Amino acid sequence: MINTVNNTDEVSVTRLYVLRAMYVLVVIGLGITLMPYVFFPKKPLATWEFFRGVETCMMVAFWLLCALGIRYPLQLLPVLMWELIWKTIWLLAVPLPLWLNGTLDEKLLPNVFAIGAVVLVYIAMPWSYVYRHYVKKQGNQWRNNT
Template identity: 70%
Template structure:
């Protein structure tokens, strides 16, 4: 009785691999090649992306156990798209300089496609939570 098909596990692994390769080419080299101190938010962003990259490496081996990291990615990107560029687009004031970020963040659609939603529902919504205290 496997809740998630082998095919879906491979889809998840492909998504983790996509992130590992993408961030491995774009972000990880920054760790080793920067020569000046980073501005605060650039440093925070880079370190968070490297942490996400490392967790996605683990996701290749443990795709279901690392679903919460994909859920975090899905949530923050969806919230950002709804709160930042959508109102600008609706008002006709979306700046062209923001378009590349919107395109990159819109890749979150891949997470929506890869996510085993019935597994997420059964394990994170329907399943009984851990106890808050010892019951005698």
């Protein structure tokens, strides 16, 4: 019989594959949308606006870490947690208030839908593992006790 639970991490093999699929989705999605601008830019990267350059470099780092997450899905969970947190904050802070007061711009909708895909991360996240390892588990010591 095949063991469906990773005994050391208490996460099923199925959940690990769901996480891997999430990482693959990010790698493919960013690979299609972002990497052409990085590898074949229309203008040199050094001439980009400051925040456009920062955003692009951060997303490339995220892309690389998600690629690594395909092999190490649990070790790279903080990367998916970062994505989940920033996208949730953005959805709550930017489009939700606009929608609530009836001023949501049609131009913003594609971003709302793209960023709203964060619901997939909520589904893929092994929440009991997150709770055990990031909430309940004792943190590392701050100093030597000797």
